[in-house]
Amino acid sequence: MNVGSEQAAGVIRRGLVLSAIGLLGLGGVYVLALGYTPVEARQGLAQKIFYLHVPAAWSALLAFSLVGIASALFLWLKDPRLDRFAAASAEVGVVFAAIMLTTGPIWAKPIWGTWWTWDARLTLTLFVFFLFIGYLGLRAAVHDPAERARFSAVVGILGMLLVPFIHLSVYLFRTLHPQPIVLKPSAPSLPPEMLTTLLVSTLVFTLLYLGFVTARYGLALAEEAREEARDAA
Amino acid sequence: MPLDPPRNGEYLVAAYLVATVILSGYWLALWRRAKKSLRGDRKAPMN
Amino acid sequence: MPDPLRLALAIAAKDIRAELRSRTALQSALVFAALVLVVFNFARDPTVLAATDLAPSVLWVTFALAAMVALNRAFNVERENAALDGILLAPVPREALFLGKLLANLAFVGTVELVTLPLFMLFFNVSLGRALPGLLGVTALATIGFVAVGTLFSAMAVRTRFAELMLPVLLLPFMVPPLIAAVQVTSRLLADRPLSEMWGWLRLLALYDVVFVTLCTMAFSAVVDE
Secondary structure (H helix, E strand, O other), X not given: OOHHHHHHHHHHHHHHHHHHHHHHHHHHHHHHHHHHOOOEOOOEHHHHHHXXXXXXXXXHHHHHHHHHHHHHHHHHHOOHHHHHHHHHXXXXXXXXXXXXXXXXXXXXXXXXXXXXXXXXXXHHHHHHHHHHHHHHHHHHHOOOHHXXXXXXXXXHHHHHHHHHHHHHHHHHHHHHOOOOOOOOOOOOOOOHHHHHHHHHHHHXXXXXXXXXXXXXXXXXXXXXXXXXXXXXX | OOOOOOOOHHHHHHHHHHHHHHHHXXXXXXXXXXXXXXXXXXXXXXX | XXXXXXXXXXXXXXXXXXXXXXXXXXXXXHHHHHHHHHHHHHHOOOOOOOHHHHHHXXXXXXXXXXXXHHHXXXXXXXXXXXXXXXXXXXXXXXXXXXXXXXXXXXXXXXXXXXXXXXXXXXXHOOOOXXXXXXXXXXXXXXXXXXXXXXXXXXXXXXXOOOHHHXXXXXXXXXXXXHHHHHHHHHHHHHOOOOHHHOHHHHHHHHHHHHHHHHHHHHXXXXXXXX
């Protein structure tokens, strides 16, 4: 038992509380989505998946960008806090990407008749998902913490820079291969109830991101504190 | 002529269920890892 | 202080000579490429899918997989001989070291591609004719891109536990943009389409190469140095 693990426990607790509040908020979003928002005429009830799918996608991409930025800063400043944060953000990002990639097909099937479409957003998130998996796999496969931090940072930066190329590829592919349909339901003129619910949901997801990352960061701190205690003993 | 919206509520339920399971599942996983990690160090009053 | 370019060439020459002696990477990759082509041939129904429709994808998937085999073997052999550690002790600029490795890997993968191409023409009954110079060009462009990332990642992967698994898992997402572009250009070349239709993809390839070769060169020292 040392100062480090006490600190870590505090961080973990804060994170868990924050994300628990987020989960309650999620319940609130469900209530809003089911009771407050209108039923869309063309898409029916399934359209309400939108209130989960879009914020999840946004959170996943936020998490990913932050991993990239933290990685770049880490290689420059060598601050281990940045590495800890990147690892936490990557793990949480996988969770949100998984939500986006599951709700996406569940939404697509009744609306467009197909489980998967290679549209820009789904494709990009799929790649981000695979990049996350590679990143986390690499972290698990390297023992030495300093080496692990350096390697992950390299992958993080390269991954971040890959995203524009994925985007460009999909864009070029679409303009030269016009795909049928696909008008994103997030049309600019959303009725106010939909917009409000979407904003609330985005807030809830951001809260969840912050809570989860904090807790995960605390877990890394706790692990390091344990290592230290063991080495000192 | 008003059209009835399509009846696809089961997809809605499925999606909301999946999201709930993933998010609360992750929260539980974090909580369990925290308990395990801090168990040897102190009696943490975690609920 | 020796000119870094000459240093890179020297390192590349050393690696190439070592490979020519043992031939492990080349052999594995070539056999692999031939097998993949054969499998693809039996996996399709010729009455349903014309060879020319599938050909570009088959070619590039083969190139991509063979490249990964080559990259893996090359670095493994190196590790077994602990040669890299020796070089790292010397004050060799890491950029030159990376460039040297990149050139050597390009030589390996390029050789595999050059041998695979006639096999491909043979198995799939595709005549390249006028498309050949363009095809060589786009092959060079795409290969530079993914071999650069592959060289960096294999330097990382050999230091991890599941090296053979780690390299593909890390590398494949990075291979997709060059692969997509290469397939698009190849299919247009084979169909004798005008250059204007390929321009966007070629620019993507060139940009990818510039960005990632630079990035990987800079990142190499973070990988090999403490």
